[in-house]
Amino acid sequence: MVGELLHNFNKKFGKFFFGNPNTLYYNIFNKYHKSLIAKKNGIGNEISEFINKGFFKTDIDSSEFCMKVSNCLKRQNIDNKKGYFQFEVDEEIKSHIINHINKDFSKILSEFEKFYNSRVAVAKVAIRRNYHLENTEKEVYSNNYHVDHYTYNHFKLFINLMDVNKNQGPLHIYSKKDTKKFLKINDYKDRSNYKNNELKKDLFVNSGKLGESMFANTTECLHKAGYVEKGFHRDVLFITFITVPDKIDAQENLFYYDKIFPQSIWNSKDGSEILKITKPKSLKKTISLFLKYYKNKIN
Secondary structure (H helix, E strand, O other), X not given: OHHHHHHHHHHHHHHHHHOOOOOHHHHHHHHHHHHHOOOOOOOOHHHHHHHHOOEEEOOOXXXXXXXXXXXXXXXXXXXXXXXXXXXXXXXXXXXXXXXXXXXHOHHHHXXXXXXXXXXXXXXXXXXXXXXXXXXXXXXXXXXXXXXXXXXXXXXXXXXXOOOEOHHHOOEEEOOHHHHHHXXXXXXXXXXXXXXXXXXXXXXXXXXXXXXOEEEEOOOOOOEEEOOOOOOOEEEEEEEEEEEOOOOOOOOOOOOHHHHOOHHHXXXXXXXXXXXXXXXXXXXXXXXXXXXXXXXXXXO
C-alpha cells in the first residue's frame, strides 16, 4: 500500500511542482544536479539556449554525411506495415556516424560536457522512417505529446536525412516554459489522456533541409512526432546521449560505451542497457546516481 502511494505520488507530482510530466524524483534530481554539479559559467549561446529553452538548432552542415547514409539505406528492404520502419545500422553506416560525430559535433558536445560537468557519450543510435497513419488516434511512433522518463542527463540529437516540411510530419516540441502552459490548458494527465489544443504561437516545428540538426532536452520538454501526410514519409537519425557518471579519461571518445555495450547502441529497438543508467528505478537509486555524478564530476 505504501509502495503504491509513493509510486503514484512520484508519477503525478512532477507536473504539480515542476511543470512537466516527468517523475517527481527525476525532477528533484535535475534541480539539485543543476545547482550543485552543473556549471553555467563560460558556456556558449547554444548551451544557454538549451538550458533556458530546452532545445536549439545547430549551424552544423550534415548534408554530405546524410547523403552517404541515405545511399546506404537504399539497399535495405523496407516494410511499412507498422506505420514506421527502423533501418539497420550496418557497419558502413556505423562508420559514417562515428566519424561525423567525432569530427563535426565534438566541439558542441564538449560544451555540453562543460555544462553537465561530466563526460558525454552516445547511448543509442536509431534511424527511422515514419509513414502516414490512417488512424490518427492510435499512437504508433511517439505521435502523442510526452517527455522521456529519464533524468535530464539524457538528451537527443535529431538529424534530418531528407528535406522535411509539414507534410513529412516533423518533430513538434514545446520549450520548458511552454510545456507548463500546455499542461494547464490541455488538462494533461499522461501521454494518452489530454486535450489536444495546440499552442500554435508557442509550438516549435522542426522542419528544415537535409542535413539540418537540433539538440533537445526531451526529458523536460513536451514533444511528439508530427503526423505524416498521405504519400509522404520522414527519415530521421536519432542519437541519444547521456552523461557518464563514472570517472573516465578525458581522451575517451564519444563512443565510450561502444566497447562495453555495443548491442545497446546499435540496432537496439526495445531500450538500452546504457539508457538504464539515467533511469533509476527507485528513490534510493536516484539518490545513489546523484551522488555518483557528484563524486565523479570533472571540476
